[in-house]
Amino acid sequence: MLEPRLIQLLAGQTPWVAHPGASAGAPSLLLPGSFNPLHQGHLEMARYAERRWGESPAFELSVVNVDKPRLTTEEIERRLQQFRRRTVFVTAAPTFVEKAVLFPGVRFLVGADTIARAGDVRYYGGDALALQNAIARLAGAGCRFVVFARSVAGRLLHLENLDLPDRLRDLCEQTSPGDFQVDVSSTELRNGRSPQEDSDGPAEA
Numbered sequence: 001m002l003e004p005r006l007i008q009l010l011a012g013q014t015p016w017v018a019h020p021g022a023s024a025g026a027p028s029l030l031l032p033g034s035f036n037p038l039h040q041g042h043l044e045m046a047r048y049a050e051r052r053w054g055e056s057p058a059f060e061l062s063v064v065n066v067d068k069p070r071l072t073t074e075e076i077e078r079r080l081q082q083f084r085r086r087t088v089f090v091t092a093a094p095t096f097v098e099k100a101v102l103f104p105g106v107r108f109l110v111g112a113d114t115i116a117r118a119g120d121v122r123y124y125g126g127d128a129l130a131l132q133n134a135i136a137r138l139a140g141a142g143c144r145f146v147v148f149a150r151s152v153a154g155r156l157l158h159l160e161n162l163d164l165p166d167r168l169r170d171l172c173e174q175t176s177p178g179d180f181q182v183d184v185s186s187t188e189l190r191n192g193r194s195p196q197e198d199s200d201g202p203a204e205a
Helices: 004-010 040-053 073-080 096-102 112-118 128-140 186-191
Strands: 016-019 029-032 058-062 088-091 107-111 144-152 155-157 172-174
Touching: 004 016, 004 073, 004 088, 029 040, 029 096, 040 107, 040 144, 058 073, 073 088, 088 096, 096 128, 107 112, 112 144, 112 155
Parallel strands: 029 058, 029 107, 058 088, 107 144, 144 172
Antiparallel strands: 016 088, 144 155
């Protein structure tokens, strides 16, 4: 049975729920994703952050996605069971701007392919002003992105070779491709495909 706090979230009565503990304060490091399934790449990103900042990042699971169906209660429970003792913030915030409203000042841990999509005007219906407004709101909330190198379709993506708006690039911190690289995604694991073909996470800012 879905716990009462999650029922309140689904009913729009609370902005987020910290799982498993209700006492968790707002995070300073946040790793968003669909986590279907949680995989080694996610855990290695978390461990990198622990080494670099000396604290464990929280994970964030949105029950609403930009381009996927809303999660059912059964699916929310199934995905949360993967995390054991790690803190997961369950939200109804599919975009980075919405997440920034909930968690101002947070550092988002993301793959290079995710930040590339967040800076692509196509994900805003071709509206360049909407893209710039989204970036301005992220900056105004004091949020930043820690960008992890990612191999996609045989190409290594990292902050230096992405075509990003300058204002978004200014909000990003690059991890060294030689130090850390994400080569697996949840979609690949579900489909039994090789790494380097797909991605997780929000599709727009």
